[in-house]
Amino acid sequence: MRMDDQSDLLAETTTVQVGSSEESSQRRAAPRRARKQPQATPILHFLSTQAFASPFDVNMAVDAGFKVVVPHTNAALEHTTGLVQDAIFSRPPEYGCRTGLFIGGKDAILALDMLAAAQAALVPPFQLSALADPGGSFTTAAAMVALVEDVYRKHTGRTLKGATVAVFGSTGVVGFASSIIAAQCGAKVMMASHIGVKALEPFIQAGCERFSVDLEPVAAARDADKEHLVETADIVLCAAAAGVRVLTREQLAKAPQLAAVADVNAVPPSGIEGVELFDRGRVLDGTNIAAIGPLAIGDIKYKTQSALFRSMLSSRETLMLDFTHAFAKARELVSGRRVSN
Numbered sequence: 588m589r590m591d592d593q594s595d596l597l598a599e600t601t602t603v604q605v606g607s608s609e610e611s612s613q614r615r616a617a618p619r620r621a622r623k624q625p626q627a628t629p630i631l632h633f634l635s636t637q638a639f640a641s642p643f644d645v646n647m648a649v650d651a652g653f654k655v656v657v658p659h660t661n662a663a664l665e666h667t668t669g670l671v672q673d674a675i676f677s678r679p680p681e682y683g684c685r686t687g688l689f690i691g692g693k694d695a696i697l698a699l700d701m702l703a704a705a706q707a708a709l710v711p712p713f714q715l716s717a718l719a720d721p722g723g724s725f726t727t728a729a730a731m732v733a734l735v736e737d738v739y740r741k742h743t744g745r746t747l748k749g750a751t752v753a754v755f756g757s758t759g760v761v762g763f764a765s766s767i768i769a770a771q772c773g774a775k776v777m778m779a780s781h782i783g784v785k786a787l788e789p790f791i792q793a794g795c796e797r798f799s800v801d802l803e804p805v806a807a808a809r810d811a812d813k814e815h816l817v818e819t820a821d822i823v824l825c826a827a828a829a830g831v832r833v834l835t836r837e838q839l840a841k842a843p844q845l846a847a848v849a850d851v852n853a854v855p856p857s858g859i860e861g862v863e864l865f866d867r868g869r870v871l872d873g874t875n876i877a878a879i880g881p882l883a884i885g886d887i888k889y890k891t892q893s894a895l896f897r898s899m900l901s902s903r904e905t906l907m908l909d910f911t912h913a914f915a916k917a918r919e920l921v922s923g924r925r926v927s928n
Contacts, residue, residue, distance in 0.1 A: 627685035634662040636692030651896030667704040675713035683714030690719040716899040716906035724760030729913035730887035748773030753820040756827035770800035779807035817842040829854035849879035
């Protein structure tokens with residue numbers, strides 16, 4: 588028996604002896620007060636494959652409840668196992684739910700590899716939860732497709748299953764992730780590249796091998812290429828570089844079956860001419876095309892990323908979160924259903 592337990596027992600015995608018989612019965616019946624367990628500080632280890640950790644993601648993590656954010660910059664795949672095991676072995680197993688890992692950078696496939704390495708590095712009962720969201724791309728893509736799904740259904744009465752979706756900026760992290768998500772929803776996805784279809788080969792391969800979806804590579808360097816692509820699409824997703832005009836009003840006017848467009852570019856000029864920042868289903872002038880703008884997407888993206896961070900803090904089990912989990916959260920937000928955490 589420890590000394591503090593002995594002192595407690597002595598104090599309780601002494602009190603019983605000097606009190607009345609009624610007081611003694613009450614004291615004997617009362618449960619002993621539980622000692623408070625120390626609260627573990629929520630710590631997030633930020634693995635960035637770049638020379639810096641994104642201030643946007645740091646702010647998001649802190650606002651979601653992480654009290655300490657530690658950046659590990661220029662992190663590589665081979666560093667992941669050691670960093671994860673350093674993080675978990677330095678805390679007791681019950682603190683695992685208060686230890687997080689965030690994988691940033693600008694490479695979607697590398698981020699997924701690092702997430703898989705993080706999961707493989709865990710040694711139960713020691714644990715942590717991890718979120719891969721390189722450049723905020725996974726949550727942005729999830730928000731864009733969730734909004735498109737909702738607007739397209741309301742505008743046409745159809746789902747994404749069987750829809751033809753053209754994705755501009757497909758070699759970027761947002762374009763790649765949104766292509767996979769749309770394909771998983773049953774859409775026929777055409778990944779467009781202005782630098783040639785060869786640049787799309789690793790993304791097409793990743794889609795097939797990792798996610799069992801078929802993606803079609805399409806050249807989109809010339810205006811004629813873009814016009815042909817848009818003419819055959821039901822939906823266009825624009826995830827090209829900021830400040831780059833991809834599609835004009837004239838090109839949209841030549842697309843009779845096009846029903847919805849989404850643009851993540853908030854820097855003028857817009858990626859798709861006529862799309863405004865807060866559009867969420869507004870029909871573009873002179874067309875039958877419903878538009879989704881970058882700040883409408885950004886609102887859902889912000890809420891999605893925050894919800895995922897909070898889920899890491901509240902879960903008692905290990906979570907390994909990627910864009911599939913982000914899409915599920917974004918769908919809840921867009922539909923108005925309650926998002927847990």
